[in-house]
Amino acid sequence: MISAQRKPGAAGAPLNVGFVLLNRFTLLPFAAFVDCLRLAADEGDRSRQLRCSWTFMSASGEEAMSSCGAVISPCEALKNPESFDYIVVIGGVQEEKDKTDYRALEYIRLAARFGTPLVGLCTGVFALIQAGVMKGKQCCVSWYHHGDLQRRFPDITPVADRIFVDEGKLITCAGGVAAADVAAYLIERHLGRAWAIKSLHIMLIDEARPTAHPQPQPVIFEKISDRLVRSAVDIIAQHMGEVIAVEQLAQRLNTSRRNIERKFQDELGISPQRFARDLRLRYGLWLLLYTTKSVTEIGERCGFSDAAHFSRHFRDAFGYTPSSTRKQSAKRDQQHVDPFFIHIDSTIDGR
The missing domain is CATH 3.40.50.880 (Class I glutamine amidotransferase (GATase) domain)
Known part of the structure; x- marks a missing residue:
């Protein structure tokens, strides 16, 4: 008590x-x-x-x-x-x-x-x-x-x-x-x-975060059994706004680029670069559905160099543009769609 x-x-x-x-x-x-x-x-x-x-x-x-x-x-x-x-x-x-x-x-x-x-x-x-x-x-x-x-x-x-x-x-x-x-x-x-x-x-907190500081977005790991890949995914998920080179990822995990690429291929069937890009696009989808941020802002937050770059990859991944997604958000509100839980298999073609 x-x-x-x-x-x-x-x-x-x-x-x-x-x-x-x-x-x-x-x-x-x-x-x-x-x-x-x-x-x-x-x-x-x-x-x-x-x-x-x-x-x-x-x-x-x-x-x-x-x-x-x-x-x-x-x-x-x-x-x-x-x-x-x-x-x-x-x-x-x-x-x-x-x-x-x-x-x-x-x-x-x-x-x-x-x-x-x-x-x-x-x-x-x-x-x-x-x-x-x-x-x-x-x-x-x-x-x-x-x-x-x-x-x-x-x-x-x-x-x-x-x-x-x-x-x-x-x-x-x-x-x-x-x-x-x-x-x-x-x-x-x-x-x-x-x-x-x-x-x-x-309290061992460096500084107060401002009101606009983003919440970390969830990733579900039950599809990943390899510990190294899980650690890599965790790092990627915490850096949605930037592109982390595979060499940098490998260095942080104290392994080699070749090893981490091989493990991603064995575990998920795709490269670390592809996984990271798909995850950032999923985050972009979430921001389009649940915030009022502009497409340009979302592209920047998801680590894309400009809105055109973001839109092109978004269309390739989902089959429709970010602008059309924003227009359909009212229907999403009426028919609850919950993309919060980003399952690993939903980022991988055919798996």
Whole structure:
């Protein structure tokens, strides 16, 4: 059981945050956010709530259970939202059988009416949507939950190509370690850049990533049994915006070009260069379907020298142009197509 203790007078801190922990909330975004606050609140690692203060709340006022089974205690009942600079809502595991927390939703609506800024971390954005406060706003969500959100809330347009979105009184975050980026963003706003940097550096994070920083896109590896090829694919997937030479790839994996080409051919039936290009094109397809970026921007992000180069390879791979794909995106919204999980065999002709 994790205990939280508030210090007397903490409510007078320059940055005062209330956390609403929903049932089976995800622990990582919670921990990343609150630890960033904790480290900015005091000198060194003393954890006194001086510059920042925080309150853990649940709808019942009882302890809150996380998705991994860790418990946060004590939690307070939902307090006057006007007493906080921000209210951070952290969602949990999304299952149909989970009951809606109507008290939490009403509290979110109350906070919105009072003008208290709301932050939705991870699936906390689902609660903000259910509370009716996200209408007409951009909504950041993890690529992992993008399809679920679209199916449940077809009138909402989610953003899954960046780590968080600031809409003024509403901030939504994809979750995970990106919660630390949001916390640092708010700390810098209220306390100054030095305090945000101090927190991140103690957490072994080099620097805060901006809101437009892209989310890493998923690749599923179950078709790959060779460890070297899996490692190579991992490197390729983390460098979608650049062309990595096979020699460079081999050097990073401490092997030879000939060996890595042979292993790719044995495992996947294509060369590393072809695999990397096809994967970057799949990423381009995802960006066309799920973002409003121009074809030129997408081509650059996918590592192609210009829009014409990107369009030519895209047409060769899929049989249609990027422009026609963008025009058909409305039909994709009506007939849910989910290209998030890029299976290895979908990048290989005939396999």
